[in-house]
Amino acid sequence: MPELPEVEMAARNLRRWLAKKTIVAARIPPSRILRGASPPEMEQRLTGARVERIERRGKWLRLTLSTGTLWSHLGMTGKWVRRAPDDEEKYERARLDVRGASVRYRDPRMFGRLVLSDDEMPEWHTLGPDPLVDGIDPRALYERVHRSARSIKEVLLDQTVLAGVGNIQAAEALWRARVNPTRAAKSLSATEVAAIVRGIDASIAYTLADEAGPEITYVEEGGQNPFMVYAKSGQPCRRCKTRLRQIRQGGRATVFCPKCQAKRS
Numbered sequence: 001m002p003e004l005p006e007v008e009m010a011a012r013n014l015r016r017w018l019a020k021k022t023i024v025a026a027r028i029p030p031s032r033i034l035r036g037a038s039p040p041e042m043e044q045r046l047t048g049a050r051v052e053r054i055e056r057r058g059k060w061l062r063l064t065l066s067t068g069t070l071w072s073h074l075g076m077t078g079k080w081v082r083r084a085p086d087d088e089e090k091y092e093r094a095r096l097d098v099r100g101a102s103v104r105y106r107d108p109r110m111f112g113r114l115v116l117s118d119d120e121m122p123e124w125h126t127l128g129p130d131p132l133v134d135g136i137d138p139r140a141l142y143e144r145v146h147r148s149a150r151s152i153k154e155v156l157l158d159q160t161v162l163a164g165v166g167n168i169q170a171a172e173a174l175w176r177a178r179v180n181p182t183r184a185a186k187s188l189s190a191t192e193v194a195a196i197v198r199g200i201d202a203s204i205a206y207t208l209a210d211e212a213g214p215e216i217t218y219v220e221e222g223g224q225n226p227f228m229v230y231a232k233s234g235q236p237c238r239r240c241k242t243r244l245r246q247i248r249q250g251g252r253a254t255v256f257c258p259k260c261q262a263k264r265s
């Protein structure tokens with residue numbers, strides 16, 4: 001599922017393919033991912049637009065165009081891909097052609113969003129610090145979470161606390177930091193929060209290096225699983241060989257090592 005690293009890869013690819021180029025043709029078939037303008041309006045405003053800038057914050061992409069702003073959220077199964085002009089793409093929800101590239105947005109399950117708007121998106125401004133764009137200040141994160149009775153796993157998924165961390169990166173960071181995912185955030189010391197920050201930074205860097213390339217296959221669609229614990233319940237822990245366990249928290253699965261991430265007494 002797309003989280004910060006996957007959306008960052010999308011931003012890097014889109015910059016390579018589209019930045020400073022003019023969209024010569026746009027095809028936007030009607031679908032439930034669209035917001036802000038009708039499909040014909042979108043096609044009209046995108047055609048001839050120059051792509052000035054592509055930014056990412058959390059799981060959102062912002063494409064600043066000469067004719068407005070295009071916002072993209074990949075939802076659960078969305079991805080931006082480059083294809084030959086004649087290629088048919090199944091699940092295509094948008095097509096942007098520039099000279100030398102035909103860029104498609106594909107999204108089988110359609111939980112993504114594509115918004116063409118002149119207004120700012122409120123979501124963009126309520127996001128917490130982005131680990132790559134802003135960096136995470138361990139002290140500030142400790143101050144933000146140390147009164148929360150929620151579990152640290154759930155707090156890390158809150159996009160107003162940190163932008164872009166989702167179910168995968170939270171589980172990976174907690175394993176790297178050796179912190180039990182059910183611990184109440186308020187029970188964590190500043191040292192443990194600092195270890196979680198290092199865990200997030202390390203996990204994002206690792207995932208980016210692993211996934212670098214023009215197209216990602218998400219683990220959920222049968223791609224290789226490069227992660228330490230995510231979707232690896234029952235497999236041996238990479239550090240101590242104990243079998244990893246899966247629990248549910250707030251409706252989401254969390255995998256962890258019962259030994260390395262034991263709850264302190």
Ligand SMILES: [Zn+2]
Pocket residue numbers: 237238239240241242257258259260261
């Ligand atoms: Zn272990």
